Amino acid sequence: MSHNIKEIALLAGVSKSTASRVISGKGYASAEVRERVLSVVERLQYKPNAVARAMVAKRTHDIGVIVFRDRQPIVSHPLYGKLIDAILMAAEARGYSVFLKTDQEMSLRSTDYMLERRVDGLILISRLRKNVIDYVKKFNLPYLMVNGSTDDPDVIHLVSNDEEGGERAAAYLHGRGHRKFFVIAGPQEHRSHNLRLTGFRRGLDRFGQIEAAEVVYSSESDFEYGSRLMSAHWEAFARGGYTALFTTNDMLALGAMKVLQARAVAVPGQVAVMGFDNVAYAGMHTPSLTTVRVDTDSMGRDAVDMLDRLIRQEEDLPKLIEYASELIVREST
Amino acid sequence: MSHNIKEIALLAGVSKSTASRVISGKGYASAEVRERVLSVVERLQYKPNAVARAMVAKRTHDIGVIVFRDRQPIVSHPLYGKLIDAILMAAEARGYSVFLKTDQEMSLRSTDYMLERRVDGLILISRLRKNVIDYVKKFNLPYLMVNGSTDDPDVIHLVSNDEEGGERAAAYLHGRGHRKFFVIAGPQEHRSHNLRLTGFRRGLDRFGQIEAAEVVYSSESDFEYGSRLMSAHWEAFARGGYTALFTTNDMLALGAMKVLQARAVAVPGQVAVMGFDNVAYAGMHTPSLTTVRVDTDSMGRDAVDMLDRLIRQEEDLPKLIEYASELIVREST
DNA sequence: CTGTGATATGGGATCGTTCCCATAGGTGAC
DNA sequence: GTCACCTATGGGAACGATCCCATATCACAG
Numbered sequence: 001m002s003h004n005i006k007e008i009a010l011l012a013g014v015s016k017s018t019a020s021r022v023i024s025g026k027g028y029a030s031a032e033v034r035e036r037v038l039s040v041v042e043r044l045q046y047k048p049n050a051v052a053r054a055m056v057a058k059r060t061h062d063i064g065v066i067v068f069r070d071r072q073p074i075v076s077h078p079l080y081g082k083l084i085d086a087i088l089m090a091a092e093a094r095g096y097s098v099f100l101k102t103d104q105e106m107s108l109r110s111t112d113y114m115l116e117r118r119v120d121g122l123i124l125i126s127r128l129r130k131n132v133i134d135y136v137k138k139f140n141l142p143y144l145m146v147n148g149s150t151d152d153p154d155v156i157h158l159v160s161n162d163e164e165g166g167e168r169a170a171a172y173l174h175g176r177g178h179r180k181f182f183v184i185a186g187p188q189e190h191r192s193h194n195l196r197l198t199g200f201r202r203g204l205d206r207f208g209q210i211e212a213a214e215v216v217y218s219s220e221s222d223f224e225y226g227s228r229l230m231s232a233h234w235e236a237f238a239r240g241g242y243t244a245l246f247t248t249n250d251m252l253a254l255g256a257m258k259v260l261q262a263r264a265v266a267v268p269g270q271v272a273v274m275g276f277d278n279v280a281y282a283g284m285h286t287p288s289l290t291t292v293r294v295d296t297d298s299m300g301r302d303a304v305d306m307l308d309r310l311i312r313q314e315e316d317l318p319k320l321i322e323y324a325s326e327l328i329v330r331e332s333t
Numbered sequence: 334m335s336h337n338i339k340e341i342a343l344l345a346g347v348s349k350s351t352a353s354r355v356i357s358g359k360g361y362a363s364a365e366v367r368e369r370v371l372s373v374v375e376r377l378q379y380k381p382n383a384v385a386r387a388m389v390a391k392r393t394h395d396i397g398v399i400v401f402r403d404r405q406p407i408v409s410h411p412l413y414g415k416l417i418d419a420i421l422m423a424a425e426a427r428g429y430s431v432f433l434k435t436d437q438e439m440s441l442r443s444t445d446y447m448l449e450r451r452v453d454g455l456i457l458i459s460r461l462r463k464n465v466i467d468y469v470k471k472f473n474l475p476y477l478m479v480n481g482s483t484d485d486p487d488v489i490h491l492v493s494n495d496e497e498g499g500e501r502a503a504a505y506l507h508g509r510g511h512r513k514f515f516v517i518a519g520p521q522e523h524r525s526h527n528l529r530l531t532g533f534r535r536g537l538d539r540f541g542q543i544e545a546a547e548v549v550y551s552s553e554s555d556f557e558y559g560s561r562l563m564s565a566h567w568e569a570f571a572r573g574g575y576t577a578l579f580t581t582n583d584m585l586a587l588g589a590m591k592v593l594q595a596r597a598v599a600v601p602g603q604v605a606v607m608g609f610d611n612v613a614y615a616g617m618h619t620p621s622l623t624t625v626r627v628d629t630d631s632m633g634r635d636a637v638d639m640l641d642r643l644i645r646q647e648e649d650l651p652k653l654i655e656y657a658s659e660l661i662v663r664e665s666t
Numbered sequence: 667c668t669g670t671g672a673t674a675t676g677g678g679a680t681c682g683t684t685c686c687c688a689t690a691g692g693t694g695a696c
Numbered sequence: 697g698t699c700a701c702c703t704a705t706g707g708g709a710a711c712g713a714t715c716c717c718a719t720a721t722c723a724c725a726g
Contacts, residue, residue, distance in 0.1 A: 002451070002473070004712055015676040020714060027715085028674050045471060047448040051387050052712035056681050060384060073418035075408045076613065085406035088433065097432055097450075100421065115380040117430075118335070138378060139335070223617050254617055261619045280409060281614050284556050284587055286594045337682055348706040353684060360685085361704050385682035389711050 003046045011044070012037040023048060054118070063096045063121045063307060064114035068105045068128040068148075075100075078251060078279035079296065080125065083146065086300020087123065094308050096120070105129050115139055121307040124148060127190055142310035146303050149191035156306060158299050158321045162192045162276075165292040165325030166199025167206075169246060169274055172290075172327055174207050178244040178272060181213040182237055184229050184256055186221035186248045193221060193248040196276055200246060214240060218252065226255020234263070243271060244333075250275035250282045250291055257285070257332070272333040287331035295323045336379045344377070345370045356381060387451070396429045396454045396640060397447035401438040401461040401481075408433075411584060411612035412629065413458065416479065419633020420456065427641050429453070438462050448472055454640040457481060460523055475643035479636050482524035489639060491632050491654045495525045495609075498625040498658030499532025500539075502579055502607055505623075505660055507540050511577040511605060514546040515570055517562050517589055519554035519581045526554060526581040529609055533579060547573060551585065559588020567596070576604060577666075583608035583615045583624055590618070590665070605666040620664035628656045 009019035014033055021027035022037040029037075040046070054060045065087060067074050075081050084100065091098050099117060101110035105128045114122055122136060122143035133155060136143050145157040173181065183200065186193035197215065204210050216233050218225045226247065230237070245260075247253040253275030260267055267273050267287055275282060278293040302321060309317055342352035347366055354360035355370040362370075373379070387393045398420060400407050408414050417433065424431050432450060434443035438461045447455055455469060455476035466488060469476050478490040506514065516533065519526035530548065537543050549566050551558045559580065563570070578593075580586040586608030593600055600606050600620055608615060611626040635654060642650055 002448075005714095006712075016713085017676055017678095017715080018674085021675090024714075028672090030674065033674085047445060049451060049712055050449040051384060051393060051451050052681090053714080054384050054681095055388055055683095055712080056714045058681070073415075073422065075418045075421065076414050081408050081414060082406075085408045088408065089404075089406065092434075099430055100433075101425075112380060115335075116383040118382060118384050258617065258619055281617070284591065284614065285617075286591055286619065338684095339682080349683085350685080350706055350708090351704085354705090357684075361702090363704065366704085382682055385711090386684080387711095388682080388713090389684045391711075 002049075003044050004049065005046075008037065008040050008044065008046055012040045058118075060118050060120055061096055062099055062117060062119045063091060063123060063304070064099045064101070064110075064117070064119040065123045065125065066110050066114070067100075067102045067125045068132070069102060069126055070104055071102050074102045078281060079249070079277050079294065082280070082296040083125065083300050086297045087304055088300075090301040090304035094304060096304065096308070105132060108132065108135055111135060115141070121311050123303050123307060142307060144303060144307055144310065146299055147192065153319065156310070156317060156319055158303055158306070158323070160192070160294045160299070160323045161325050162195035163199035163202070165276060165294075166196040166201075166248075167203035168199075168325055168327055169196075169276070169292055170200045170203025171206070172329070173244045173246065173272065173274060173333065174204065174209060176244075176272065176333060179209065179212055180240065180242045180244070182233075182240065182242040182245045183213050183215040184226065184245070184247040184252050185215055185217050186252060187219055188217065190221070196248040213246075214242070221249050221252055223251045223255040223258075226252035226257075227259050228255070230256035230259035234259070238263075245271055245273045247273075247275050250277045250279045250289060253289055253291070253332075254281065254285060257289075268331065268333050274333055278328050282328075283330065285332075290330045290333040291328050293326040293328050295326070298323060335382075336377050337382065338379075341370065341373050341377065341379050345373045391451075393451050393453055394429055395432055395450060395452045396424060396456060396637070397432045397434070397443075397450070397452040398456045398458065399443050399447070400433075400435045400458045401465070402435060402459055403437055404435050407435045411614065412582070412610050412627065415612070415629040416458065416633050419630045420637055421633075423634040423637035427637060429637065429641070438465060441465065441468055444468060448474065453644045456636050456640060475640060477636060477640055477643065479632055480525065486652065489643070489650060489652055491636055491639070491656070493525070493627045493632070493656045494658050495528035496532035496535070498609060498627075499529040499534075499581075500536035501532075501658055501660055502529075502609070502625055503533045503536025504539070505662070506577045506579065506605065506607060506666070507537065507542060509577075509605065509666060512542065512545055513573065513575045513577070515566075515573065515575040515578045516546050516548040517559065517578070517580040517585050518548055518550050519585060520552055521550065523554070529581040546579075547575070554582050554585055556584045556588040556591075559585035559590075560592050561588070563589035563592035567592070571596075578604055578606045580606075580608050583610040583612045583622060586622055586624070586665075587614060587618060590622075601664065601666050607666055611661055615661075616663065618665075623663045623666040624661050626659040626661050628659070631656060 005019050006016050009016040019037050022029045022034050088098055103110035124145045128148055185197045188194045218229050253273055257273050265271055275289050275291040278291045282289040282291050338352050339349050342349040352370050355362045355367050421431055436443040457478045461481055518530045521527045549562055551562050586606055590606050598604055608622050608624040611624045615622040615624050
């Protein structure tokens with residue numbers, strides 16, 4: 001079926017040591033021998049077996065990416081999809097391949113899987129309980145967290161500055177003259193949603209407007225629930241004289257807007273709407289959505305970069321990288 | 334660092350053959366020995382080395398997925414992202430892991446990569462030239478194509494019935510009373526875009542309306558180009574009295590709609606808009622987009638299923654699987 | 667003419683598994 | 697009592713590479 005280095009060596013009339021030296025490009029080999037070996041390689045279309053290489057090198061050049069949420073389509077997730085893309089491209093650039101798994105935070109199945117595959121390192125994405133980290137720590141495996149929450153000071157983690165972003169959103173809307181805010185907040189056990197709300201409130205507080213926000217909570221943070229919550233609280237919303245709607249992510253905003261448009265509420269005419277994340281679709285919607293950008297490109301790139309340095313045993317890596325939030329003003333406000 | 338089976342065997346007081354038999358679960362082992370081995374496994378948190386296993390089994394349980402387009406974010410692609418998700422979930426269910434690469438159709442880099450990794454099989458997605466297939470054929474590696482085009486009868490391929498879908502779109506719009514159609518068509522070297530347009534025309538022809546469609550062509554098929562083409566042909570569009578816009582995919586439709594809405598053209602009031610693919614955003618847009626569904630879930634599932642059967646050397650597999658198109662009527666028409 | 671160091675090559679151990687084969691005890695049939 | 701067969705275990709080759717070490721030739725210095 002597939003050739004091996006012994007065959008190549010035989011046909012080139014050299015030992016497999018010599019063939020190996022030519023093919024891997026390290027060690028001595030005379031020009032004549034080199035040429036002979038390479039011509040056999042070319043003729044037989046020999047592809048060195050990466051599995052065997054990984055075996056002896058004790059290095060797979062693979063990294064594992066685990067996204068902790070219920071096992072679901074993950075690539076299509078509007079935010080994590082962007083992040084995964086960034087990780088994929090950065091990994092490719094550094095010579096790593098990626099194993100992608102989704103897992104529930106209580107399960108350690110995918111972690112075990114990554115350990116068996118002997119990945120060189122692990123990127124853990126999204127909320128996860130302490131049990132996962134404790135588990136990973138037991139194995140001598142480089143890892144870091146992206147967009148998760150932990151109070152463990154040992155853990156390297158990369159996060160967006162959600163609190164600052166929430167505050168910035170409040171300041172912006174207040175600056176546009178809004179004084180009554182309706183807020184749809186995603187699950188509060190989720191670090192991002194929690195901090196965005198906290199930040200938003202703190203922003204209002206700064207203007208003495210802490211009373212001005214009415215908050216409703218959603219157990220999920222997708223389009224569907226955005227619509228559902230807006231519908232459920234429609235009466236209160238319509239009576240309350242709110243001029244601005246803030247949600248803790250874009251998909252909630254988009255879902256809520258769908259309801260507003262169905263009820264003929266003009267956006268931004270009657271109500272300004274603002275989300276968070278800057279998912280791709282936010283800019284395509286009509287009206288396009290004002291939001292706070294999460295820099296998934298940098299997060300993905302840096303995650304791979306940091307992990308690579310961790311794998312190469314570099315010292316003195318920062319424990320925490322935080323990404324500044326950036327306001328993206330569009331048509332919806 | 335990480336334990337191996339020899340250590341386990343030593344601590345359990347058995348040979349590594351016996352340890353192997355217990356751990357892999359095949360072959361004889363007395364209850365007493367089994368328990369002793371497993372308790373050591375548990376205590377040391379031993380994880381069998383999948384690399385070594387793959388080495389001896391000559392089976393990696395990996396499949397390679399190559400998407401042929403310019404190296405770009407691929408996961409975020411509205412259609413391919415869905416397809417990849419489906420593949421990922423089906424692969425997981427069948428015990429395969431996935432290596433994901435994007436590549437240009439002329440390059441064979443990622444194919445070589447997959448060969449070196451000794452993947453068990455290959456899924457090739459999107460348009461690709463004959464050189465890729467000829468290359469893959471040379472190696473004794475199971476493979477199939479999804480959503481690509483080929484006249485090679487040997488190649489197993491899974492495609493959506495784009496021509497039928499285009500025809501169905503025409504019939505539907507004609508049935509709604511439309512008689513003047515503006516069409517934005519994506520790149521015609523792309524099988525899907527080409528067949529959708531062909532089908533649409535044939536549909537109109539069936540009603541003697543072949544003259545009723547004005548077609549403009551786009552070199553790209555994303556939101557950006559949808560907007561760009563609509564703007565560029567605005568004069569012609571506004572003067573032409575078109576009552577329906579058909580595009581060969583959803584993103585083009587969404588982009589074009591953005592321009593229509595900016596110019597205060599009521600959708601569907603003045604102009605009905607129809608796309609193709611049924612991407613996630615299509616249902617979220619206001620107005621939500623009427624479209625033709627491409628069943629990426631089934632395609633992804635079947636692709637992995639077929640590849641698995643190919644890998645297991647099953648005989649008499651169908652060479653072609655075609656997915657019926659389904660009209661999804663929403664607000665935009 | 668001996669010593670040193672660079673160039674060039676091959677032999678064989680090694681990585682961590684699986685699996686074939688040898689061995690051996692126990693049991694039941696004839 | 698011998699044969700067959702099942703259960704149970706261990707020894708060692710094999711998978712396909714890398715790499716350490718030994719060996720050999722050659723050039724050049726002293």
